[in-house]
Amino acid sequence: MQPLTRALDVACALAQASNGLTLQQLCNRLPVPAGSMHRLLGVLQEERFVTRAEGSTRYFIGPAAWEIGRNVRAATRSLPKRALGLLPELAETLGLPVHFAELRDGRAVCAWSSGDGHDVPPAPAVQAGSPLPLHATASARALMVDLERYQIRQLLSTAEFTPYTPRTPRGVPEVLERVAFTRTHGYNVAHGEWDGRTWALSASVRGGAGQVIGSVTVATRQTRPALRVARDRVRREVLRTAAAMSAELGWCPAPTAASSPAAA
Structure with a gap:
């Protein structure tokens, strides 16, 4: 359950950060070691729940999360x-x-x-x-x-x-x-x-x-x-x-x- 809880915590943190968050900022906000956070962000990015522009260090809430929100509203x-x-x-x-x-x-x-x-x-x-x-x-x-x-x-x-x-x-x-x-x-x-x-x-x-x-x-x-x-x-x-x-x-x-x- 811990990986799922951490993934939800990351998604919630990014959803509230319009300017995105760096890996270090996420670690500062959430009690997750940097290595674990890096792996978690990689999985979330692969599944499109998190996005990061090439060359940028800031992560943002991804299109899959936005799609869930649109479906809920509909x-x-x-x-x-x-x-x-x-x-x-x-x-x-x-x-x-x-x-x-x-x-x-x-x-x-x-x-x-x-x-x-x-x-x-x-x-x-x-x-x-x-x-x-x-x-x-x-x-x-x-x-x-x-x-x-x-x-x-x-x-x-x-x-x-x-x-x-x-x-x-x-x-x-x-x-x-x-x-x-x-x-x-x-x-x-x-x-x-x-x-x-x-x-x-x-x-x-x-x-x-x-x-x-x-x-x-x-x-x-x-x-x-x-x-x-x-x-x-x-x-x-x-x-x-x-x-x-x-x-x-x-x-x-x-x-x-x-x-x-x-x-x-």
Whole structure:
């Protein structure tokens, strides 16, 4: 197992070094003797996981590793049937509209919606393919939960901060504050931001590498009397569904201190 572990450590180190690393720099970062590192780099280079230009002493992440990354991103664009099947189950359980959103080319887009044929129409109407305002929806904020502040600013730099209602965030700082809430609590709530009568709750869905690939959302008119007494249940069911979908996609979260064997 040690050679495999070392190979993964080398790949991770190079993936984080845009300017590449020399053999000595890799040895300094990783507890691997120079001779072993040289042999390991030779194998990785032969398999195209590491590359080095002729005459250069610096190693870079190779095309085989990039190809794996592209394949992973492509695979997450198509949800397995079992994961996708959890969405209508959530809509049936709660009796409320559900939609699943993805971040595509810098835009939040609805990829699936229970709106068609559902007893309670979503509000505002969210159908598959519909764009979702980055600044005014819980769905979009759940998609941004792992982004750095500068990445969120960059994403919002071309967004129109349309003031849909008095509760609509008016600028980047307000969006950053709401994304921070999502990181702390594991879900996001939008209360009359896009539509004055809409209440929505969203949670992130992760792929096998832990990356956020989408968000699952329950969104409906906040005037429904049953909703006012059922928000805790909505939160529990949305979080449960997001976790179940993530598990179907291979995500296994790190155990918390309370659940680790050492803490038992």
